[in-house]
Amino acid sequence: RKEVEQDPGPFNVPEGATVAFNCTYSNSASQSFFWYRQDCRKEPKLLMSVYSSGNEDGRFTAQLNRASQYISLLINSKLSDSATYLCVVNIDYGGSQGNLIFGKGTKLSVKP
């Protein structure tokens, strides 16, 4: 089983639509969860951390279900949200504490 799995997409949505990205992770001891955004040929940048109680940041809502080892990201989309979204989970064992495992990313394309 892959450590972090995401639907690769692409998701093609009209502007204003709410799109949901899902992610599952295999390491039940993981403690930190993130969504990163990556534009084409650019570096990944932190979009938001994901907290146990769920959290919002403007048009972005992240949710975590530890029992199911499942993370989600909802976006009330704008044109500028077109990018690839990476689900990221930390490794929490041995000397690798703090290292991160990146999903392969879900591509979003928002159309006018």
Added chain:
Amino acid sequence: DADVTQTPRNRITKTGKRIMLECSQTKGHDRMYWYRQDPGLGLRLIYYSFDVKDINKGEISDGYSVSRQAQAKFSLSLESAIPNQTALYFCATSDLSRGISTDTQYFGPGTRLTVL
């Protein structure tokens, strides 16, 4: 100025050549990382360093070596480049001094390496 810089930004080289990619950071972070990214494979960890005297292999270290010259500098070397090392390489930093919950990583702009 960017907090994490990488040089060169683009490099084309030939099989068998030795290549060094450099990374510098002004964030004052202890931890530094080298990743490669290939289409369809996502980011994969090559090496990481928790401080100047600590170097660790990542998932795909074969064919690579690193040097942590100072807290702010972490270089990646390909001793004898081969075509399947053609990829986008990212350096990243993080700061665990405040505990594991703040292990956000900050990435440099990347180096696009082509090995012919």
